[in-house]
Amino acid sequence: MTLRIEVTAVDTPEASRLLAAADALSVERLHNCAVTRIYNVAGDLSESDVVRLCTELLADPVVDQWRIGGSEPVGRSVEVSVQPGVTDSDARELERAARELGLPEIRVATAVRYDLIGDLTAADVDRLVKRELVNTTIERWSSDALTPEFSTGALAETRVELVDLSGLDDHELMELSRNRVLSLDLAEMQTIRDYFEAAGRSPNDAELETLAQTWSEHCVHKTFRAMIDLTHRRADGTVSVSQHDGLLAALRVVTEELDPWWLRSAFVDDAGIIAFDDINDIAFKVETHNHPSALEPFGGANTGVGGVVRDVIAVSARPIACTDVLCFGPIDLADDRLPAGVLHPRRIRDGVVAGIADYGNKLGLPTVNGSVIYSEGYTGNPLVYCGAVGMLPHGSHPTEARVGDRVVSIGGRVGRDGIHGATFSSAGMDANTGEVVGTAVQIGDPITEKGCMEVVERARDAALYTAITDCGAGGLSSSVGEMGEDLGVEVDLSGVLLKYPGLQPWEIWLSEAQERIVLAVPPHHLPALRDLCQQWDVELTDLGEFTGSHRLVVRHGEVSVVDITMDFLHDGLPRRHMHGEWTDPSPDDGRHVSLTSSLLLEMLAHPDVASNEDIIRRYDHEVRGGTVVRPMVGPRADGPSDAAVIKPLGTADHPAAVVLSNGICPRVGVADPYAMALAAIDEAVRNMVAVGGDPSRVALLDNFCWGDPTKPDRLGSLVRAVQGCVDGARLYKMPFISGKDSLFNEFDGESIPGTLLISAIGLVPDIEHTVTSAGADDGDDVWLVGHSSNDLGGSLVNVMLDLGSTRVPESVTDPLPRYQAVHTAISGGLISAAHDCSEGGLSIAIAEMAIASRRGFDVTAPAGSDDALRALTNEAPGRIVLTAAPSNREKLTSVLGNHAARIGMVGSDPRIRLRFDSDVVEIGIDAAVAAFTGHQDTAL
Amino acid sequence: MSRPPVLIPHASGTNRDHEAAQAVESAGGDPRIIHINSLRNGEAKWSDHAAILLPGGFSYGDSLGAGGRLALELRTWFATELSDAVTAGRPILGICNGFQALVKAGLLPGPLRPTGRSVTLTHNQRGNFECRWVTLGVEPSCRSGWLSAMPDTIVRCPVAHGEGRFTVSDPAVVDEMTDAGLIAFRYLDSGTVATPPTGPAAGRYPANPNGSVADIAGVCDLTGTVVGLMPHPEDHIFDWQRPSGAPGHSGLPLFKAFVEAAK
DSSP states (O other): OOEEEEEEEEEEEHHHHHHHHHHTTTTTTTOOEEEEEEEEEEEEEOHHHHHHHHIIIOTTTTEEEESSSOOOSEEEEEEEEEOOOSHHHHHHHHHHHHHHHHHOOEEEEEEEEEEEEESSOOHHHHHIIIIIITTTTTEEEEESSOOOOOOOOOOOOOOOOOOOTTTOOOOHHHHHHHHHHHOOHHHHHHHHHHHHHHHHHHBHHHHHHHHHTTTTTTHHHHHHSSSEEEEOOOTTTTTEEEEEHHHHHHHHHHHHHOOOOEEOOOOSSEHHHHOSSSSSSEEEEEEEEHHHHHSSSHHHHHHHHHHHHHHHHHHTEEEEEEEEEEEEEEOOOOOGGSTTTTHHHHHHHHHHHHHHHHHHHTTTOOOOEEEEEOOGGSSSSSEEEEEEEEEEEEEEEOOOOOTTTTEEEEEEBOSTTTTTHHHHHSSSSOOHHHHHGGOOOOOOOOHHHHHHHHHHHHHHHHTOSSSEEOOTHHHHHHHHHTTTTTTTTTEEEOOEEEEEESHHHHHHHOOOSSSSEEEOOOOHHHHHHHHHHHTOOOOOEEEEOOOOSSSSEEEEEEEEEEEEEEHHHHHHHHOOOOEEEEEEOOOOOOOOOOHHHHHHHHHHTTTTTTHHHHHHHOOOOOTTEEEEOOOOEEETOEOOOSSSEEEEEEOOSSEEEEEEEEEEOOHHHOOOOOOHHHHHHHHHHHHHEEEOOOOTTTEEEEEOOOOTTTTTTHHHHHHHHHHHHHHHHHHHHHHEEEEEEOOOOTTEEEOOOOEEEEEEEESOOOOGOOOOOOOOTTTTTEEEEEEOOOOTTTHHHHHOOOOOOOEEEEEEESHHHHHHHHEEEEEEEOEEEEEEETTTTHHHHHHHHHHHHHHHHEEOOOSOOOOOOOHHHHOOOOOOOEEEGGGHHHHHHHGGGGGEEEEEEEEEOOOOEEEEEEEEEEEEEHHHHHHHHHSSOOOO | OOEEEEEEOOOTTOOOOOHHHHHHTTTEEEEEEEHHHHHHSSSSGGOOSEEEEEOOOGGGTTTSSSTTTHHHHHHHHHHHHHHHHTTTTTOOOEEEEHHHHHHHHHHHHHHHOOOOOOOOEEOHHHHHHHEEEEEEOOOOOOOHHHHTSSSEEEEEEEEESOOEEEEESSHHHHHHHHHHHHHEEEEEEEEESSSSSOOOOOOOOTTTSSOOOOGEEEOOOSSEEEESSSGGGGGGGGGGGSSSOOSSSHHHHHHHHHHHHHO
16 A cells, blocks of 8 residues: 655745745746645555554644645645655655554655745746756656655666676777776776786676776876876976876875874875874864765765765764865856756755755764855866864774674665766766766765764774774775775675665675775674664674685675785776976966955955855854854854864863864966965965964865866876975975875866865864954054065955956965964963954955954055055965054064064954055945845844 | 762764763763663663753754654653653753654643644744854743752853744743743843843844744743753853853853752
């Protein structure tokens, strides 16, 4: 028997959201909307069972109405349901809950019906469906009731398909690579063909896929390991050619050179690790989830958070915080500028933010630091950087599996979801990508991951495992393959718990189904781990053992699935030799324009500067009770913060805390990727120092998002950016502890602007000595640390006014003394407020401090620029604005020395006055608040 | 009892249990986080504890409405244990998801109408999850004995929820609850995080962050033993936890009153 149960709420947030969206889409004829949740239930239920199901589970008696059977739609109706095979978590939850109620076993498929009320045309409905209601990558829809799809997989005979490679010519090899979404190049395909020819047999589908995953750009970072020749054409006409023997190696070498005592682990594991206090270490990792977020923003960002949190769990740490940095196309992009097959930037942003909020909030992790950037270059390929921080007792993370240990997977079940994620992210996208690799996109299940988090922490404390890794891109093929690299493993897939029957062995082996952790468990600890998992509602599968055979052997029952040597799997990949080119733009000072108060307001309202409060408040930034410096600060909690300070739960016996910040300057990279890297490092560091972070205890993470590296111009700019990172790490004496590259960020052959995110993690010695941008008091002196520039290349105004400047401000040559001085001043309690100068330069830094504190500022920009615009909006790195009581003037003069100068004062007059030479530009604080927040200020 | 044992049940998806434990410990209690599976299979007993604190989070992912499935479990597995606790006067405190579960299980504010449950917590008026600091006032007429022992009647702390809007089936329910002393906390208009509250939030956003009717942030049951609220007083125990500039009004007195009542 199949029942259709409909539940309608009195007024739902979805309905108001849709009305708002229709408004934004100029679908003015939508007057109202009713949202109905539909539960299709198959099972042998009595009438009273159905009533119980409805009253106890589905409908809230105060706000919902329920009925059995289909109701007449009002207006035009759109019924939406997930595609078969896509996670339907409400359905699964209802099945479980029905079991708890003691009802007969049921199967559920959910849907949502929107009744669109108003005099709508077919075109209006189509627009709403396409832009707002349905994403065909994961959803289907109809104007009538959809037939529920309960069956999520067909039973099929287990089958392993042989793929005959012998004798294939180059053309045929490449065709095979493309048809199977292997993303392997010719040399790699030839190597595989030769290996199996030598072995005297054909590879089967699973072996080919295993090699493709393990050798994917995503998993093995072929470009970052390649030998690269760089041709650099300078503006003065000189050309230099240099050879780069591995970009990754270059970054690692600096870390090894610096090797500070507090560095615990860099690059070797799923996350970098540094010392925190006498007992605990801190782990940090940042990942990207760009392609999945382009196709299905909610699911893509959702599983992006899930993935990076698993990286932290996989170094035996308890996750304690999340970060996110997002790059989207222009939010007001005109429809005719939207390429076919691309979701509108607004929709991508809303989905991504909802996805991050859903996962982070449900894991109980505070999302505390981030940035959002809008530029046309990200329209077809948005960037979603997700970071996670964890804490672990020093020395508690085991990394050596032993022969005889069991290979154990815990967490989620395996479905056909997420197959080919690693290879999909190792190629560019176009209008058809959604159709071809729809299976690579998935919806997360944070509660299952939360269970893994709880189990791993306890298993670690009881020393139940000898090695751990997360199951991410490439699924079991990558995680088991990597874990068994030194010893060899043999696993049997027939015991893997599946979401639905009918998966072929290669699909089980490759599935990137989320929320799984793989552990090496000594056999005598297995019963204890099972008990732990049972208590925490986490499923466990014993897959096989570490053998010592140095082979990767995979079976499905008696059927052989994979049998290759670990040597070939991990070392057989031929090294690439690549060529990059970089041409410096010809130097141009750009036009000269005057600074006006209306330009100042436009800058404050620019999406890259304006308040992100609407996004930030969707994230729980308070959970775990350790947030000391929040993303929003000041008496109205609406001023922008430079960095987050987190006091980890359970460390109340000392005053130190963790500080997190980031730097990202893609505009600089357009003119000079080398300068961009230094600028991003400086931005991350000065943000951190501005809240009280100690510049001698900072570790860095790099995340490179670039276009197709086989194209020389993309590779050339990437190499220049890596050089900047290497030199920056030396200059700032800050090691890189982890990094990641995401290449092939292209849509229809158009690359994103090469975008480097630098994330920094460090220490605040004492939480009593943190400051924010908001603490200024009337009468305080205003100080400017660092030197300004006359160059506007890479700046916000250069883009806003299209000035055409290609000269970027000089990088800082000796940053540490000034940051040490600022740190001494802040830890000595001499500073009332601090804020870094970034987008918009000094003018925006001052305006934001005025907004955050609701106090007037009157400052004079240093001499040395051509005009007021250049003096006040240049984005020279290395600058921090400080405020301090005049009584501290003498002490500060001695602490800051020649690193800083007094440039003005904080006044009770509620205006922002910016002076240069004889020019004065001023705006009222109320106008500044309105421009920055997008709404009028209310009285204090 | 010097340090009364306080049960903090953990269901899959619960979080803020560690902060709740920290608050209970700071208030002089002995917090014990115990998985609901252990309570179900008898490894641990509700009756071994002098008080119960249902913490925040997303039990079971909030899939079928926030706290809905946890409410079902409280009703189907633990109805006797909970009613025994109420009868014995052992205080029960539900925060956020714990509050949602107690309301949906019918324990808060308890039966008001013969027709069934007449209050609920539903989606915030603005439609989204929202995290921000709010100011709460303890309702002077609240009938809960242990809550009225709180010396400081104003608490500042964050909210962090998507379904925290207190709603009633008809407006008369609010009056009945007011008359019966069942309203425990209301949102106050705090002005700024730095200045003292000036009066009720009067439904205005963001002081009333979710559109709750009559600014209701928390309620108690007819016995006064069971109290629930949406905001998170457990996140404001130490001075350094509050945003700079906000003077006093921590959540600690609430937990002290709770632990005191457990003795």
